[in-house]
Amino acid sequence: MSKLRPIRFVEIDSGVVQEERVYGGFWIKALYGTLVGRMISALIAAPPFSRLYGWLQDRPKSKAKVKPFIEKFEINMADFRPEEGRTADDPYSTFNQFFTRRVTETARPFAQGEQFPAPCDARYFAYAALNDDVSIPVKGSFFKASALLNHPQWNGVFEQGPGFIARLCPVDYHRFHFPDAGRKLDSWRIPGALHSVNPWALAFREDIFMINEREVTILETERFGKLAYVEVGATCVGKIQQSHHEETFDRGDEKGMFLFGGSTVIVLGEPGKWAIDDRILDHTREGIEAYLKMGQSLGRAL
DSSP: OTTOOOOEEEETTTOOEEEOOOTTHHHHHHHHHSHHHHHHHHHHTSHHHHHHHHHHTTSGGGGGGHHHHHHHHTOOGGGBOOOTTOOTTSOOSSHHHHHTOOBOTTTSOOOOTTEEEOSSSEEEEEESSOOTTOBOSSTTOBOOHHHHHOOTTTGGGGTTOOEEEEEEOTTSOOEEEOSSSEEEEEEEEEOOBOOOOSHHHHHHOTTHHHHBOEEEEEEEETTTEEEEEEEEOOTTOOOEEEOOOSSEEOTTOEEEEEOSSOEEEEEEEOTTTEEEOHHHHHHHHTTOEEEEOTTOEEEEEO
């Protein structure tokens, strides 16, 4: 376990590099960095464990965890609204209600025009042109677009196009949004395991994105062409919940949310439609994730 380096990320606007405070870091190292842990991790990654853990976060007793969590991770609650029907003095009835909290109207302004907005609060790795040789800069873990989508009709559409991996931590806002107006062309679910998506887990197991549970939606957008929008489940994610059920959507509309646990949104694009900010690409090459809040620009249409 000692060979693992601290996880660093950079605030994209200030350029300040920070070290991540990993929620459950000891257990991630133990499960993926030891022989006994790797034997146990197969059981932990089975969906029933995470479903049960998610169910527990919906119990009234879980409310007791909210205040200590906020204090430990110094979350700015001025950005978030109380649960519907509750007040700021007693904002959430369970931990999951806190975890899936909504932002205020002014907390996450959405980039407009030709700018490509970040779909969620997350730490981003990004790539100018995806192919099956692209690897995540975490101990050589692979990121194969064709294996990620696992759909012969759509695999080739995004070959050599831009793409990004947005990793959400338990401390983050856990709803994800549409980056542009458009319509849904296709969607499917890929059953799988629920391994941790933390870089420490990826350092020991390179195929996590390819074997974890995923929900895929193909979007036709007004400014950025076709997008493959992929939500990846992870350990202790009680559920990936889709909240938008119409065929069409507007820029900034909520698409869905992750119930308790850190997870990942991956977006793939067609070649020649949009490009990712060079700063994010440079940080990716250095192995440092770029932290963006939902709505911040991460690229632009070509």
